[in-house]
Amino acid sequence: MNNVTIVGSGNWGSVAAKLIASNTINLRSFNDEVRMWVYEETLPSGEKLSDVINQTNENVKYLPGVKLGKNVVADPDLMNAVKNANLLVFVTPHQFMEGVCKRLVGKIRKDAEGISLVKGMEVKREGPSLISTLISNQLGINCSVLMGANIADEIAKEEFSEATVGYRRDKAAAERWVQLFNTPYFSVTSVQDVEGVEMCGTLKNIVAVAAGLIDGLKMGNNTKAAIMRIGLKEMLAFSKLLFPSVKDSTLFESCGVADLITTCLGGRNRKVAEAFALNGGKRSFDELEEQMLKGQKLQGVLTAKEVHEVMVTRGWVDMFPLFKAVYEISSGFLPPTAIVEFNNNIPHHIKNKL
Numbered sequence: 001m002n003n004v005t006i007v008g009s010g011n012w013g014s015v016a017a018k019l020i021a022s023n024t025i026n027l028r029s030f031n032d033e034v035r036m037w038v039y040e041e042t043l044p045s046g047e048k049l050s051d052v053i054n055q056t057n058e059n060v061k062y063l064p065g066v067k068l069g070k071n072v073v074a075d076p077d078l079m080n081a082v083k084n085a086n087l088l089v090f091v092t093p094h095q096f097m098e099g100v101c102k103r104l105v106g107k108i109r110k111d112a113e114g115i116s117l118v119k120g121m122e123v124k125r126e127g128p129s130l131i132s133t134l135i136s137n138q139l140g141i142n143c144s145v146l147m148g149a150n151i152a153d154e155i156a157k158e159e160f161s162e163a164t165v166g167y168r169r170d171k172a173a174a175e176r177w178v179q180l181f182n183t184p185y186f187s188v189t190s191v192q193d194v195e196g197v198e199m200c201g202t203l204k205n206i207v208a209v210a211a212g213l214i215d216g217l218k219m220g221n222n223t224k225a226a227i228m229r230i231g232l233k234e235m236l237a238f239s240k241l242l243f244p245s246v247k248d249s250t251l252f253e254s255c256g257v258a259d260l261i262t263t264c265l266g267g268r269n270r271k272v273a274e275a276f277a278l279n280g281g282k283r284s285f286d287e288l289e290e291q292m293l294k295g296q297k298l299q300g301v302l303t304a305k306e307v308h309e310v311m312v313t314r315g316w317v318d319m320f321p322l323f324k325a326v327y328e329i330s331s332g333f334l335p336p337t338a339i340v341e342f343n344n345n346i347p348h349h350i351k352n353k354l
């Protein structure tokens, strides 16, 4: 019998719990209960978030107004949450994953399998690492990924959307993940390209920041489409430089172009970047994130910084003018208007490739 634990309980983590819980209750090979690790916090009422989730069946902070399913159990104790699970779903903001993995070393079942819903990468002196690789290396488990055009609040309302599972070798494991997530309103397919799927999910957050800047500068759809096109090209080129095995076809899955579109139209990175540009860059992303997202976390600004670090180390900076511009603007080195000016400074031989 399969036991599922979700490691994370933010906006997307809570929706993942709802999707999975609606399936485990109907599928014979899964125990009904879905355990969800909650990074514990005290609410303004003085109550603990995990207690309130268990009393109301709602994540009142990160997904208010949505019932998760009676078989979802919130657990603030990470070790207790994972100890019986053979299926681990990782879904915290990427900056917390290293710390979470360190705590889990030696604490999970030997036969556990993982899937990462985390969009982001880790950059160390030794080089960049996918979050799925971090999980695999630290915990010694196989780890697939699930990414897609998935604004959590829309899926919570059961509006139709799609997602892509990326797997390394084990097709049977991928199919089990598809079975666990797929619902009539959440259509999941799988591709054998972990790197391609995960790099798409990671890099689209940088392009989303660029799209938000365009909105804040009150520029129109043509400009935003241009930014998305250039962004898509940079996503593919950067992914392939890091991982030559990445398949072009992966960009046509939900994790690729569809996620790029939704995130540039309606995501949190876009929203906060719009406010940043509207304020002429006078209020930092950190300040705006705290004020606008109520505890939810942005991934795009940190990812732009991490990707920039990789580009500097490897001598790639001039090859990725859009990624570079997002990093320089979000770090305060350039004004928001530089998001369209970068185009004039691209050397001709590189411009031809964009």
Ligand SMILES: NC(=O)c1ccc[n+]([C@@H]2O[C@H](COP(=O)([O-])OP(=O)(O)OC[C@H]3O[C@@H](n4cnc5c(N)ncnc54)[C@H](O)[C@@H]3O)[C@@H](O)[C@H]2O)c1
Residues within 6 Å of the ligand: 008, 009, 010, 011, 012, 013, 014, 038, 039, 040, 062, 091, 092, 093, 094, 096, 117, 118, 119, 120, 150, 151, 152, 153, 295, 296, 297, 298, 299
């Ligand atoms: N929200 C979406 O629409 C969406 C959709 C697809 C993928 N994602 C991705 O899912 C991942 C998780 O995002 P989310 O939206 O579920 O989270 P979120 O941004 O809504 O919430 C932040 C979460 O981080 C937790 N947290 C705060 N400090 C922590 C710490 N020190 N250690 C561990 N956890 C801590 C909070 O308790 C909260 O659960 C991200 O990589 C994101 O890009 C999000």
Ligand SMILES: O=P(O)(O)OC[C@H](O)CO
Residues within 6 Å of the ligand: 119, 148, 149, 150, 151, 152, 208, 259, 262, 263, 266, 267, 268, 269, 270, 298, 299
């Ligand atoms: O709200 P964002 O910008 O973090 O994007 C959310 C999802 O990744 C969209 O698929």
